[in-house]
Amino acid sequence: MALRRLYLDTNVLVEAFEEPGSSSGRILALAAGGHFLVVESEYLVREVEEVFGRLFGPRVAAVTLDEMRRFPLHEIVNFEASRDALEAVREHTRDKADAPHFAAARTGLAEALVTWNRRSVLPTMFALVPIATPEDILPALEGASGWPSTEVLRSRWERWAMSSPRSPR
Secondary structure (H helix, E strand, O other): OOOEEEOHHHHHHHHHHHHOOOOHHHHHHHOOOOOEEEEEEEEHHHHHHHHHHHHHOOOHHHHHHHHHOOOOOEEEEEEHHHHHHHHHHHOOOOOHHHHHHHHHHOOOOOEEEEEEOOHHHHHHHHHOOOOEEEHHHHHHOOOOOOOOOOHHHHHHHHHHHOOOOOOOO
């Protein structure tokens, strides 16, 4: 089986820190164990430093960044490398501040951008970068099921979008 490549959004890292036994925490434990390659970006590193620093203090932010650097399998996509992809993904995002994450995930060939933030994209994003919640992919990462297809991930997103007042319309 080919090694999975996943981009973990900041909100997944925050939940993993706050609730180590959550699906996000379990995914982070798998990343720390080298079960998949973590695609990161310079933008993500800056955001993690800012968000963790604001929520938990600069010491926790520094420790979190150090832990990310120690993932056995990780790759950092620099901003210049993802510049072309940024233009491609921008029109598929509602929150333009999230576009650099999707551009880096696309440039880094991530199979999914793992996030709890479903509202930042339009359904057309799935053709460029599939999005998944931790709960969408955890069973596959733990070997309990097969990997969900882009169609399955999009269908789950659409079901959420039909029921959520926060969804893009």
